[in-house]
Amino acid sequence: MNWLLIALYPEAWRKRYAEEIAALLHDDPPGVRGRLDLVRGAFRAHLTPIAGLSSTVRASNTLTACLACFIGFCLVGAGFAKATEDEVFVRAADAHPLLNDAHQAVVAGALAGLLLLAIAALPLGGLTVARVARTRDRRLLGLMTIPLAAVGTLAVCVGLLAVWLDHHRGGAGAGGWSLFGLCVAVTLTAAVACWAAPRAILRRLAPPIGALRPSLLATAALSAAMIATTAAVGVYLVAMLADAPALASSANGPLALASTTELIGAQLAPMVLLSVLATTSVRRGLRACEPQGVAQA
């Protein structure tokens, strides 16, 4: 149990303190409060860099942390898009300008986020391609193909599900549900792959802090786009409650188990959390790029 709690801490933290914490837990076995304290400490450790980390490692950690936040944000955002795709929502948006504006702001925020992600990835992608061309590093080349393969596989699965549903309009049936389950599994796998592969590339590439700065600035803009999108979802929820209460209370989501308000509220909470985490991480990364942070390296 103790090693599991220690595993919640960031890797750099574990390298520095895991042995000591393990010794402390051996000397003084924790009760429930002690274990909860470790979980809280692990959460805070993810937000606080430990002493001795170079500015390059801090900046790289920021990029991968923001990428993880944005991937999670995209998954939740896909849920929002799915929850509000039906014709009734389009009609409600046509009838209520605020609802329409908020929805368009969500879409604009999502597109801006994707564009900023591409801008953040561009300099590092260029560095990676240059390194592969120079050194013929097959491992690096393999890592580069992983996100593309993951997204490609996901697109194929979603395409298959769309074709299946198009041919079985009466009901999805066992085949449809199996394909849906496959899509969920592939989505989660692709999400992990799209985070883990760039993380591994950054570690292998170990770019200088100067090369990371443009990506960090784009990531700062990305976190701002996440905040704006989250705010737009909040406005959408409020506008729906005020202008279209019948729609707000209508059943929605998987198996129509929740109301639209509950569903969007449940999506808004992780959006807020992920936006805050990304912003905190970006602030940390930008501080690492400051002259003092560079000097510490």
Place this chain on the structure above:
Amino acid sequence: MLTSLADGPKHGYAITTDVERMAGVRLGPGTLYGALARLEERGLIAALPGEDRRRPYELTGAGAATLKEQLTTMERLARSGLQRLALSEVTP
């Protein structure tokens, strides 16, 4: 925790028991190592070479100066508060 290290280096468990004895507060392991990391980051304490898995920590010069400054402020505050209390007890 700085006060606990004022009389010499201690490792995590010794700091926990010392703080509990002094202040009546039992630090959880997450809180303890969160605080140790912050103090180390600010250069107020430093880790010494480990005794097996247990690494003792000691006050740095900056840590000792900060502790002295904090304790002096607290002492002044306590003295001032006690004087005012005594004065209010004398005056009806």
